[in-house]
Amino acid sequence: MANLYDSSKRNILKTWFLLFGFATLIGGLGYLLSRVYDNPGIFYLAIILSLTQVWVSYWFSKDIILRSVRAHKAAKEDNPYISDLVENLAITVGLPTPELYVIDDPAPNAFATGRNPKNSVICITTGLINMLSYTPDGTPDLKSKRKLEGVLAHELSHIKNYDILLSSIAVTMVGIISIMVNIGARSSHSRSRDDDSSTSAIIGILALVGMILAPLAATLLQMAISRKREYLADSSAAIITRFPEGLAEALEDISRDEHKLNVPSNVQSLFIASPVKSDVQGKRKWFMGLFDTHPPIEERIKLLRSV
Numbered sequence: 471m472a473n474l475y476d477s478s479k480r481n482i483l484k485t486w487f488l489l490f491g492f493a494t495l496i497g498g499l500g501y502l503l504s505r506v507y508d509n510p511g512i513f514y515l516a517i518i519l520s521l522t523q524v525w526v527s528y529w530f531s532k533d534i535i536l537r538s539v540r541a542h543k544a545a546k547e548d549n550p551y552i553s554d555l556v557e558n559l560a561i562t563v564g565l566p567t568p569e570l571y572v573i574d575d576p577a578p579n580a581f582a583t584g585r586n587p588k589n590s591v592i593c594i595t596t597g598l599i600n601m602l603s604y605t606p607d608g609t610p611d612l613k614s615k616r617k618l619e620g621v622l623a624h625e626l627s628h629i630k631n632y633d634i635l636l637s638s639i640a641v642t643m644v645g646i647i648s649i650m651v652n653i654g655a656r657s658s659h660s661r662s663r664d665d666d667s668s669t670s671a672i673i674g675i676l677a678l679v680g681m682i683l684a685p686l687a688a689t690l691l692q693m694a695i696s697r698k699r700e701y702l703a704d705s706s707a708a709i710i711t712r713f714p715e716g717l718a719e720a721l722e723d724i725s726r727d728e729h730k731l732n733v734p735s736n737v738q739s740l741f742i743a744s745p746v747k748s749d750v751q752g753k754r755k756w757f758m759g760l761f762d763t764h765p766p767i768e769e770r771i772k773l774l775r776s777v
Contacts, residue, residue, distance in 0.1 A: 555622060565630055568592045580625055616713055617719050627703040696763050717774055724742070
């Protein structure tokens with residue numbers, strides 16, 4: 471049976487295949503829309519608009535995300551132990567120390583964001599902090615420390631692997647497809663009715679099918695990328711801490727917690743575990759699993775314990 475370390479290389483390769491799938495989907499839909507409406511400008515306009523979207527998301531996505539989840543910067547004196555742990559792990563990984571933010575919510579969870587390691591943030595909930603057991607001197611006990619290290623190492627892996635940038639690319643590609651579909655739908659009103667050749671009719675049908683299926687396919691690809699990056703971050707965290715059981719136990723604790731984290735749907739894939747807990751409700755049908763932002767926690771724990 472393949473273990474966690476074997477799967478990490480495959481996950482990287484699969485992720486780039488998925489991004490290639492995005493590019494193929496965009497190019498194919500653009501070609502069909504350009505042919506059916508005899509207007510190559512549809513594709514070029516969509517690309518220009520999407521590049522603008524990329525620029526905005528690259529420079530301002532961190533602030534937008536932190537505001538959307540109502541996170542606030544944590545003062546080091548309020549969370550000295552966690553701040554020191556983040557700093558020590560960052561040194562181990564060879565990264566600048568990320569800023570620490572907190573979400574006031576009882577659901578235990580965490581995520582990382584930022585356009586690059588120098589501009590990165592790790593955000594944790596008060597639920598994750600309260601889930602730790604503390605010793606009389608006010609520091610987490612050894613078991614809790616290892617759980618917290620596993621979670622923080624997971625998020626640092628996302629930063630080191632530039633997963634946040636990759637996620638932004640995926641989101642932007644979904645945006646490109648949505649823009650192209652909207653432009654194509656608007657252009658259909660101005661399409662000439664004189665062109666009724668069989669070839670044009672076939673292209674028109676293909677374009678219509680593409681306009682219907684492309685957004686769905688793009689969403690599925692985005693979710694698939696998110697799931698693959700979670701597996702990779704798990705394996706990287708196990709290597710960083712050299713104690714995969716810590717992260718496995720943290721995921722178990724998070725999955726058993728009944729609180730749901732109320733955050734916008736477009737940021738749910740950033741968290742270490744699904745905020746809506748859809749991936750921890752036992753065995754689910756294969757088709758429904760395609761729309762999950764995270765792989766099943768049971769599978770992640772199994773891989774961590776296979777090391």
